Structure formats: C-alpha cells, structure tokens
Amino acid sequence: MSEREKPFVYYRSGSGVNIVPRNAAGWLAFSVWIVALLCASGVFVWASVVADEAGWDDRKILLFLLLPFLVVTLVWGLAMFRYMKARSEIIDVDNLLQIKRDIERAAKQKRR
Structure with missing residues (x-):
C-alpha cells in the first residue's frame, strides 16, 4: 500500500x-468499527433489560453479561488499533x- 493510499495517520x-x-476511506473504516461497537453495546443493553425483567440478581448479570461485554470491548479495541496501525x-x-x-539551534548559532 503506497503512502497516499493509506487511510489513517498514526502520530507516535x-x-x-x-x-x-x-x-x-479512513472515515468509512472508522465508522464501520464504531457501528460494530454500537451494535455490541445495544445487544448488551437489551440483554441486561431482559435479564433484569427475568429476575436475575446482580451477580448473575455481572458474570454472564457485563464481564463478557467488557472482554468483547477489549478485543474490539485491540483489533481496531491493530487494523488502523x-x-x-x-x-x-x-x-x-x-x-x-x-x-533552531543552528539558526541561533548562525546569527551570533
């Protein structure tokens, strides 16, 4: 991929x-990654509401919904970083x- 075709700039x-x-192309790829996160978040919220209505206690919600969501979010973030980099x-x-x-130092010395 040539430098002009690269869709992202990585400032280190x-x-x-x-x-x-x-x-x-960079904005489109970024939008796809954000839509994926929004979909995962929407599924998490929906599952939380359903679990709460089903009478799940907080420990069950934490173990079966929140922790997997956090793991998915971490994997999503790392994958997005690697993709963009x-x-x-x-x-x-x-x-x-x-x-x-x-x-600037050379210019100062030249003026003296």
Whole structure:
C-alpha cells in the first residue's frame, strides 16, 4: 500500500498514540468499527433489560453479561488499533520536534 493510499495517520509521541482518519476511506473504516461497537453495546443493553425483567440478581448479570461485554470491548479495541496501525502512515512526533530544535539551534548559532 503506497503512502497516499493509506487511510489513517498514526502520530507516535513518547508513550502517546493518536490515530486519525486521513481520507474518506479512513472515515468509512472508522465508522464501520464504531457501528460494530454500537451494535455490541445495544445487544448488551437489551440483554441486561431482559435479564433484569427475568429476575436475575446482580451477580448473575455481572458474570454472564457485563464481564463478557467488557472482554468483547477489549478485543474490539485491540483489533481496531491493530487494523488502523497496519493501514497508517506513521509519523514520529518526537523525531520531528528534535529536528526542529536542531534547526533552531543552528539558526541561533548562525546569527551570533
């Protein structure tokens, strides 16, 4: 995949991570991931309401609904991160800032 075709930009800065959509394909892919999360959340809410109406106690709801939902959400987040990172142009912000500092330092020394 060439750099122009990549749908995401991955800004890496120290321990921080920021992945943003770059073009229409990126926004479409991001929307699909969000719709998947909304569907999973909707199923969780629906199942919680049904379980509550069926008289489940809080421990049963926690064990059979909330914990699996949290695991699914964690897997979803990791999968989305890996998907987007694999399709991203990676920009190392720390490296760019170091280059900027070096240029400014050289310009200061040149003026003296």
